[in-house]
Amino acid sequence: MKISLDWLRTLIPTDKPAEEIGKLLTGSGLEVEGIEELESVPGGLRGVVLGTVLTREKHPDADKLSVTTVDVGDGTIRQIVCGAPNVAAGQRVVVALDGAVLHPSEGEPFKIKKSKIRGLASEGMICAEDEIGLGQSHAGIMVLTTDLPNGTPAAEYFGLGSDSVFEIGLTPNRADAASHYGVARELRALLRHPCHLPDISDFHAPAAAAPISVTIEDAAAAPRYAGLLLENVQVGPSPEWLQRRLRSIGLSPINNVVDVTNFVLHELGQPLHAFDADQISGNQIRVKRAAEGEKFTTLDGTERTLRVEDLVIADAHGTPMALAGVFGGKTSGVNEATTRVFLESAYFAPAVVRKTGQTHQLKTDASFRFERGTDPNMVLMGLKRAALLLQEVAGATVAAPVVDEYPAHIGHAAxxxxxxxxxxxxxxxxxxxxxxxxxxxxxxxxxxxxxxxxxxxxxxxxxxxxxxxxxxxxxxxxxxxxxxxxNHVALRPHNSASYLAQFPNPDPEIIRQNTARLLSGQGFSEIITNSITNSLYFEKEGETDETLVRLLNFNSAELNVMRPSLLPSGLEVIRHNVNRRQRDLKLYEFGKAYRQKAGGQYEEHNKLVIYLTGNTAAETWQQKSDKSSFHQLAGAVQQVLASLGFPQPTSQPVQHPYLAGGLTLLAQNQPVAQLGAVSTAILKRLDVSQPVWYAELDWDWLMRKYKNALVARELPKFPEVRRDLSLVVDKTVTFDQLQQIARRTEKKLLQQVNVFDVYEGENLGQGKKSYSVSFLLQDPTQTLTDQAIDSVMNRLIQQFEQQAGAVIRR
CATH class of the missing domain: 3.30.56.10 (Phenylalanyl-tRNA Synthetase; Chain B, domain 1)
Structure with a gap:
């Protein structure tokens, strides 16, 4: 269902922007699926202003061209070459400035540019009405009569405004909101603003008896039926305002009579139908059930076989003229020759209309509302509103009093x-x-x-x-x-009820299981090692580590301390497998590490550790296998952190007693992971014969700061743009530093930074390397222009040069 904001404001005065109204309606159950901006004239006459012709001279090299000077109110007098025969000094005119895009009444849009015409500069265009889409005339330029100052936007002069149209996904239970007035009533409650029905106080009907009578033969199917006879109707095109209203919600104007019935339907939610009164045989309307097998041709020219369940609007002889609440008949409808109209406004039982629509596969705007339930109290309001509009747009006169048959009164529910x-x-x-x-x-x-x-x-x-x-x-x-x-109802974690799901604190065990599944899905195998290990792994030669938690009663000298790190026990597993020709390993373990504090107190910390060694996969005839790398390990760690709600950690060089090099990852300025290559000294001490990559995550801290990483976001409506840069920097500059510079420089449009190539060579210079970096830019509100993209990239280049000493490779 489409709702025009401009139309809505005629029923409830509000200056709230469309976006805010959309959020209010969605929050109350009328889901706004989209907001479309409509302009009265394509382009909205942007860049088109009022001006004054100061001088006009004949072009020296063209008989039909004039050279003018024009004041457009910005302090610069422009020279414009004009081909219109009626241009003259002193005229107030419409001027399209350099850069304006015009949408003519016929043909393709075109852009105004500074140019030379027969050797003379022209800095704009003085416009005819067809050139800006306001008419068909091209006889000459538009000459205005106005006191508005030069530079006034032409859209303001012509009263051209834009409109916002809401696309509302109306649920079947919200029949009360199936119109502009229904939505206005909703906003009345949400905004506490008064809304009002259209004024029908000018409606008057003669007191004479109605020449067309109404008989309801099935009051259960048609509890209320009202009608009104109008004469002197002049069928023709609707005025522009009415056509604009209908077009704004996607309807095509037909003629003034049909357009008025559609207008009232979408304004008040009351369906109407207009009969050619001269085609009502016997001057009688009978609301009755159809005869089984009866033939009836609808407005679309299709002959239909009726059933006894169908409710029809028939004449005095019982001949159907319309399927009640669904579709009109071919012979009784309004046409160009119609001068007398009988206007129907009724309330039909929803079940009856629904069954007829399903039987004949007919869906109309009227049946959509009748099927869900209309307002029986709106019947006369809609009828009188339509009569007044037909008086205005079709010259109609009310020829008889309103006929209102209401045998089955529908009251308020208690x-x-x-x-x-x-x-x-x-x-x-x-x-x-x-x-x-x-x-x-x-x-x-x-x-x-x-x-x-x-x-x-x-x-x-x-x-x-x-x-x-x-x-x-x-x-x-x-x-x-x-x-x-x-959103005003606070759902606290301890709230629970039979109809609400519980919201418990995050369960560490469930989070651990989810993380284990994540790593296992990447090909890692979980290991469980002994918490008791050998103290010799941790004691330097000739020195005793006083922080070790020693066992007072141990059975073996090789199992005499609680492990301060999970690394040695994991290396034991790797050694065991490598010695048995299982060299390609991807392992992880959840476990505790133990320390003795000063004063004799003890502490334990939960860790998640990850190991990579050997090749990434077995070698096959299709491809050779690559060695496990630091980047594979870092990718696995970052996926774990992202799943726990820390998607973009920062980094610094690692400082770990067992790692020869690597990174420390920080979240909220707290070290949460250390990763790198295990030092050769440790590998030698544990007799591991091949390189091992190792990562250690502070699981306790991650659990304390855990946040649900599942965040629902609206799918982007506008495309992303990729731009690449090749940066030559010192070898000491890391990609993480470049990424942080980029994210500090552009926080709104920059969505992703990625390095896709790293190169080092003599041609770059001593101590230099080159990063090839891609940048993904995206604006959630509009399509990015070349100007906006260039602005972002220029700022990035400037900051890379200043903060990282980068040289951009062109």
């Missing part, structure tokens, strides 16, 4: 609301006065205030019929919560 029940279902106390206010704004009246045996407040409510889905207490509470705001 619903009991227990205030303690509101708090129980919502999960939060809402003050009774706030509840009263919300109900009043939703047209739900409090007919009686009671107190139950326990002294709790109860209200008897009167729910209007347009709230078709509000029939019980839970429905009323849902209405209260919608307007109160779901």
């Amino acid at each position: 619903v009991r609301l227990r205030l303690p029940r509101v708090e129980k279902l919502v999960g939060q106390f809402i003050a009774p006065e706030r509840i009263r206010q919300i109900l009043t704004d939703l047209d739900i009246l409090i007919s009686e205030e009671l107190t139950d045996e326990a002294g709790h407040a109860e209200w008897m409510l009167s729910v209007p019929p347009h709230k078709v889905d509000v029939t019980r207490e839970a429905d009323v509470i849902e209405e209260i919560l919608r307007i109160y705001g779901y």
Whole structure:
């Protein structure tokens, strides 16, 4: 369903921007799936202003061209070559400036540029109406009569505005919001602004008897049927304002009579149908069931076989003229020769219309609303509103009083609301006065205030019929919560109820299992090693490590301390496998490390350690296998950190007693992982014969700071752009430093920084290396222009040069 903001503001005055209104409606259950910006004229006449012709002279080299000077209010007098025969000094004109893009009435858009015409410079264009899409005339330039100053935007002079159109995904239960007035009622409750129906006080009908009578033969299927006879109707095109309203919501204008019925349908939610009154045989309308097997040709020219379940609008002889609430007939519809119109406004039972639509595979804007339930109290309002509009746009006159048959009256629904029940279902106390206010704004009246045996407040409510889905207490509470705001209900971790999922604190064991699955999915195998190990692994020659946690009663000299690091026990596993020809290993372990503090106290820390050694995969005839690398290890560590909510750690050189080199990764300025190559001294001490890459993560800290890494984001609507740079820097400059410079320089558009090549060679110079870096740029609100992209890249280049001493390879 499309809703025009400009149209909406005629019913509820608000200066709220479209984006804010969209969020409010979505929060209340009317999901805004998109907002489209519409312009009265393509391009919105941007770059087109009012000006004054100061001088006009004949072009020296062209008989049909004039050389003018024009003042456009910016202090610069422009010379413009003009080919219009009617241009003259002193005229107020429309001027397209350099850079403006014009959308003519016919042909493709074109851009205004400074140019030379027959040897003379021209700095813009004086416009005719067809050149800016405001008409078809090309006889000459537009000459204006106005006191507006030069430089005034032409769009302001012509009263051209833009409109925002909401695409609302209307759920079946929200029939009350299937119109502009229905959405305005919703905003009335959300904004606490008054909204109003269109003024119909000027409607008057003669007192004479109606020449066309109405008989309802099935009151259950048609509880209310009203009609009005209009004469002197001049069928023709609708005025521009009416056509613009319909086009804004995706409807094509047909003629003024049909357009008015469509306009009222989308304004008030009340479907209407216009009959050619001269085609109503016997001057009688009969609302009846069809005869089984009866033939009827609808407006689309299709002959349909009716069933007895179908409700039809028939003439005095019982001949169908329309399928009630669904589709009109071919012979009774309004055409160019029509001068007398019988206007129908009714309320039909939703189930009847739904069944007819399904039987004949017909879906219309009218049936869409009737099937869900319209407002029986809007029947006369819609009829009178349409009559006044037809008087305005088609010259119609009201020829008879309104016929209103209402044999099966539909009243307000009575619903009991227990205030303690509101708090129980919502999960939060809402003050009774706030509840009263919300109900009043939703047209739900409090007919009686009671107190139950326990002294709790109860209200008897009167729910209007347009709230078709509000029939019980839970429905009323849902209405209260919608307007109160779901986002105002605090869901704390200890809250729980039978209808709400629990929100417990993160379970460390579940997080550990998820991390284990992540690593196992990358080909790593989990190991579990002994927490008791050999003290010789940790004691330097001739020195005793006083921080070791020694066992007082050990059975073996090789198992005499609690391990201060998981590395030696993991290297024992690697040695065992390598000695048995299993050289390609990817391992991980969750375990504890133990230390003795000064004063004799002990501490233990949970760690996650990862090992890589050997080749990445077995060699095959298709490809050779590469050696395991630091980058593979770093990639696995970063995936673990990202899964725990730390996607972009910073880094610094590692300082670890067992690593020969590598990085320390920091999150929130805290060292959380150390990774690199195990030193040859340690490998030799444990008799491991091949290089090993090792990573150690501070699992305790990660669990304390864990945050759910699953963040839902709207899919991007605009494309990303990639730009590459080749940077020559000192060997001491790391890619992480370059990445941090880039992210500090551009925080909005820069989405990703990646290095895809590193090169070192004599041609670069002593102590130099080259990084080839890609940058992904994206704006979530618009398509990036070349100017914006160049601006970002120039700033990045400048900062790389200043902060990293980089030389850009061209």
